[in-house]
Each structure stands twice: as structure tokens, then as C-alpha cells.
Amino acid sequence: MHSSIPPNVYVALKLPSEVTKIVQTVPNSYGKPPSGPVIEVVANLNARNISLGKYGSFPCNQIIGRPFYATFEIADNADADGHVLHIVPAAELHTEALLADGEGDGDGEAGTSTPSTAFPQEDNRNIIDNKSTQQLTMQQIEELKQSSTDAGREIISKLLESHSALDQKTQFSRAKYMLRKRKKYLHRFTVEPMDVSALTEWMLEQKDPGRILELRDEAIGLIGAWANVHYGGSGEPDGAAKLDGVNQAKGRWLIVDDTGGLVVAAMAERAGILYPPEVLSGEGLSSTTKQGARPPQSTEDDAPAVDAMSMSASHTTLTKLARRAASWEPSKRSMHFKKKRRWTKVRNTVDETRAGGFDGLIVATLMDPASILKHTVPLLAGSAQVVVYSPYIEPLVQLADLYSTARRTAYITYKREVAEGAADDKEEDFPVDPTLLLAPTLHTSRVRTWQVLPGRTHPLMTGRGGAEGYVFHAVRVLPAIGKVEARGVQAKKRRTETS
Known part of the structure; x- marks a missing residue:
């Protein structure tokens, strides 16, 4: 990703109140607060x-351009x-963090036992707040x-000075009080x-958790670890095995995503x-990009899907289609080619999926997992990892x-x-x-503060x-074809006598 803030991208603004605001860095624009699952950005020439x-x-x-x-x-x-x-300088942020930690240490260090007579336990029971x-x-x-010019620091100082019961609070209570005021008044x-x-x-935290099946960071890490999703290289290696034009060396995962x-x-x-790659390395960007605008680039929508046409140029059907398309209006012709490219993309995706040979399967949905695995597990290669996520344990228990x-x-x-x-x-x-699956297990992980x-x-x-x-995990195996029989001479174990 970028080390500095580029234009025309979405960024997260962390406010002192621990609220996250999503805006788009459109130059000379006004970012409207998100009002739903779709983030909206409205240009406003007056506000900017x-x-x-x-x-x-x-x-x-x-x-834009800042780190x-x-x-x-x-x-x-x-x-x-x-x-x-x-x-804000890093030294100032570090000093404030140290002061907050020092005030919130309580009556002693954690893990140490001190006599209660030397360090009396303070409380807030006698304080009328x-x-x-x-x-x-x-x-x-x-x-x-209205009169302050130091972004709220003067207000916080006045509030602390005018609080009559502040000296009666415990150190931990004073730290929490100061933290609340900093979240409220610091700009x-x-x-x-x-x-x-x-x-x-x-x-x-701020939107609808049900839309992502209440998927947390630790659950995402658990899914990626058990599915063995890893970096497969930046380029195609020499002599890489291919299946219907698909590179097998990098790894392929089949994902059923309902989030x-x-x-x-x-x-x-x-x-x-x-x-x-151009976002990672910064290559291929002209000088206009450094000033805050990406140069115009041609897209696939500007040209018809020529590679999808397998017929020769002299074919009768192709000639009729060309004459018919030439008589259309530009908007209708553009829509036709767009639908043609979409159909070709879907067809290629379906053909590639039916070819199978995937290195892993990841399912995150509220549907019955057995109905999905019945059709997707045969598409996996041997030793492929199967991971199924569900916010509830009951469907995964039945699947196990x-x-x-x-x-079996x-x-x-x-x-x-x-x-x-x-x-x-x-x-x-x-x-x-x-x-088809071996060693089914159930896992869960949750971070608690x-x-x-x-x-x-x-x-x-x-x-x-x-x-x-919860996460269900199993390994794809290839069953032996035919009857399995033991052959060979079994070695006799030497009998040992103990006195």
C-alpha cells in the first residue's frame, strides 16, 4: 500500500471519541458522512x-500527500x-501516553504484593460527583x-481547575476523567x-455486523491460517504446471463468500x-500523479471483446453481426460489447471452476454447509484444506x-x-x-480486552x-479405488522374556 495518502482513495479517520469516519480523498471536495452500507462522497464547490x-x-x-x-x-x-x-509531534503524543499510563497505574504495580498499611486503598464511595x-x-x-485557539487544550485545563472534587478522586478515576475530556474537546x-x-x-462497531456474519479480525486470521492461504510469488515461474491455462504453482482457492x-x-x-503492483511500487505513474491526479488510462470498456470471438473475420455470422452492430447507436453498441465481455468473463469463470484442482475451499455463509460441500469438495485437489466459517456452532457440529x-x-x-x-x-x-474429508475439527478464537x-x-x-x-476444518483426501488388501509377509515380532 501507499506510505502517503494518495488522492481518490478511501481512508479511515480515527477521531478522539474512538469513532471511525470513512471519507474519500477527492481533491477540492466535501466528504459526506456515510449514511448506509454504501459510502457516498458528494462534490461541493462551495464548502470544499x-x-x-x-x-x-x-x-x-x-x-493528500501526508504520511x-x-x-x-x-x-x-x-x-x-x-x-x-x-x-502533532510524536514526542507530544508519547508524553501524553506516558502521563496517562502513570495516572492510571492505581495504587501499586501489577503483580506485586504490598502491605495495605503502606499503600491505603482509595475509593470513590464518599465522593458526591x-x-x-x-x-x-x-x-x-x-x-x-469561541475564543480558544489551541484546539481544546485551554478548555480541558479550565475544566480541571474548576472541578472541586478532583483532588478527592483516585488516580485511576482522575485519569479516566481526563481521558473523557480529551476525547470530547481535543480537535x-x-x-x-x-x-x-x-x-x-x-x-x-459502527455499521451492521450481520452483513459480514459478525466476522472479526481473529476469525479472519484463523480462516487464512487453516486454509493455508499464502503468498504465491509475483511472477509466473518457469515450467509451472497449468490446468486449462491456469497457473497451478501460485495456488488457487475456491471461496463461497456471503459477507x-x-x-x-x-x-x-x-x-x-x-x-x-503499481500501487505497491509506485511505478508507471507520471508526474501528474504526484500532483494529486492519476493520468487517464484506457480500459477494456473502450474496445470490443475481440479475444472472445473465435470465428474468422470472413465468417458469415460475424459479417452480419458487424454490419448490424455498425447500424446501432454508440450507446447501444457500447452496452452490447459490455454485456458480451461480462458474459465471456462469467463463462470463463464457470469453466475454470468446473475444471477443479483447487488448493483450498473457504465457505462463509448462513446456508447449510453440507449442501455447499456436496458440490464443491469434489472440485478440490488432494490434501486441499477445507474451512467453513459460521457465526454459530450448531451447523458446524452437524457438519462434523x-x-x-x-x-465414514x-x-x-x-x-x-x-x-x-x-x-x-x-x-x-x-x-x-x-x-472425501479427513480429520474434521472445530476451532474458535476471540480477543477480549x-x-x-x-x-x-x-x-x-x-x-x-x-x-x-466458529471455524470447521478438514483435509481433502482421495479415496482408494477398489478393495484394499494387505500384502506381503508380516514380520514376526521377537518375543522377549522378563524374569
Whole structure:
């Protein structure tokens, strides 16, 4: 990915309130807050600012070309050059983090046992914390907002000075109080790239988690690890084996994705093919790109799908089609070629999928996994990894039972009896072929945030709930054809006598 913020890309703005805002870095544009699953960006020639609500607004051009993960501060008044954004130095951020950690250490260091007489345990039980403890009124705070020029630091200082019960609070309580005020009044934000991890967190915390099946970062990592998704190289190796024109050396995975493409994007990022090579290396961009605009490039929509036409130029059908297409209007002709390319792409995808030979299968859907694996497992190569994700454990428990050892033994016996004519056909008892997968297992992983303080260590009460998320894993095997018999002379074990 880019190390600096390029134009015309989506970025994540981390606000002090721990809210993520998704905007597009369109030069001279105004970023509208996302109002739904689809992110909208509306051009506004009058405003030309990105609004962050109570934190202020700033021109989009002032972050283009700046480094990612930099923290910006929005000034109330622009400087002589018209800039309202200033990068917060790393030393200042580091100092503030150390001060916050020092105030939140509590009454002693974790893991040490100190006598209660030397370090008395403080609490807030005798503190009456209401509106009367804050001497600063809302009118005075609004006046400070209008007159302040240091991005909220003066307001925080006045609030701490005018709090009558601040000295009675414990160190941990004072740190939490200061943190709340900093989140509320500091006009800062951090620009982060819009990668898979940021998109997952944004969908889970601020949008609809059900659209991505409540898929978390740790579950995505678990899926990629068990599916053995890895980087396959940047170029085609010499002498690479191919199947119907498909390179087999890089690895091919069949993915059934019901999360809106999140799983596909995560696996592509893990395999190193999500970001184009020119974005990674910066090659192929002219000087106009450095100034904030990508040069116009020709696309496939500008020309007909000539490679899809296997007939010769003198073919009668092709000649009639050419004359007929020449009589169409340009819009109709463009739509025809676009549909032709789409049909060709779908046909090639279907043919490649039916050819099989995949190195792995990943399923993330609410549909019955057995109905999917019945048709997709035969398309896998030997030793391919099969991974099925479900937010609930019940479908995966049933799937593991369908591929269990007992079910496999019963299926082999049933097939033998059917071949001998001693049993009736009962395919409904075996929805899938249990001999195709080996060692079915279930896994889960979830990161939980804990508050670690002496005598007050517990999970954070504000952590989100939701589905746990489970992963089914098995290995594709190729059953032996015919009857398996043991041959050869069995070596006799030497008997040992013990006295």
C-alpha cells in the first residue's frame, strides 16, 4: 500500500471519541458522512471541506500527500498560508501516553504484593460527583470554545481547575476523567489506510455486523491460517504446471463468500494480490500523479471483446453481426460489447471452476454447509484444506458429524452392500460423501480486552457481545479405488522374556 495518502482513495479517520469516519480523498471536495452500507462522497464547490462534526472541518487537499498514521490537529483559525491542519509531534503524543499510563497505574504495580498499611486503598464511595462539583458553566465553556485557539487544550485545563472534587478522586478515576475530556474537546484525528482490518472494525462497531456474519479480525486470521492461504510469488515461474491455462504453482482457492466480499478481500490481501503492483511500487505513474491526479488510462470498456470471438473475420455470422452492430447507436453498441465481455468473463469463470484442482475451499455463509460441500469438495485437489466459517456452532457440529469416523465406516459398509445387492439405496442417510474429508475439527478464537489493575482486574464491561464465530476444518483426501488388501509377509515380532 501507499506510505502517503494518495488522492481518490478511501481512508479511515480515527477521531478522539474512538469513532471511525470513512471519507474519500477527492481533491477540492466535501466528504459526506456515510449514511448506509454504501459510502457516498458528494462534490461541493462551495464548502470544499471534510466535516468532522464538533471537531471542525478541513480542506481535503491538506491531507493528500501526508504520511499515513499521522495525527493531525485542527486549528480554530488558519495560519498565514491558509493551513488549518498541523501534525502533532510524536514526542507530544508519547508524553501524553506516558502521563496517562502513570495516572492510571492505581495504587501499586501489577503483580506485586504490598502491605495495605503502606499503600491505603482509595475509593470513590464518599465522593458526591454531580453538576455542583464543576464550577464552570456551559455558557462559559461555549465562550471558551469561541475564543480558544489551541484546539481544546485551554478548555480541558479550565475544566480541571474548576472541578472541586478532583483532588478527592483516585488516580485511576482522575485519569479516566481526563481521558473523557480529551476525547470530547481535543480537535484531533489520525489518518489510517482503509485496509481489511479497518473495514472489519468499522462494520462491527459502527455499521451492521450481520452483513459480514459478525466476522472479526481473529476469525479472519484463523480462516487464512487453516486454509493455508499464502503468498504465491509475483511472477509466473518457469515450467509451472497449468490446468486449462491456469497457473497451478501460485495456488488457487475456491471461496463461497456471503459477507459482501470481505473474506475474498482478506484472503487476497493475505496472498499478496489485493493491491496492484503499481500501487505497491509506485511505478508507471507520471508526474501528474504526484500532483494529486492519476493520468487517464484506457480500459477494456473502450474496445470490443475481440479475444472472445473465435470465428474468422470472413465468417458469415460475424459479417452480419458487424454490419448490424455498425447500424446501432454508440450507446447501444457500447452496452452490447459490455454485456458480451461480462458474459465471456462469467463463462470463463464457470469453466475454470468446473475444471477443479483447487488448493483450498473457504465457505462463509448462513446456508447449510453440507449442501455447499456436496458440490464443491469434489472440485478440490488432494490434501486441499477445507474451512467453513459460521457465526454459530450448531451447523458446524452437524457438519462434523457428517464427516465423522463412524459415519465414514457406515458409508463404506453401505456402498459395499449396495454393490453386492444386499441393501437398498438410501442416499438420504448420507447427504455428503464422508470419505472425501479427513480429520474434521472445530476451532474458535476471540480477543477480549481486560482492565488490569491491582484488585480490579476484569474484562471490560463495554466490550461488544454478538456471536462467537466458529471455524470447521478438514483435509481433502482421495479415496482408494477398489478393495484394499494387505500384502506381503508380516514380520514376526521377537518375543522377549522378563524374569
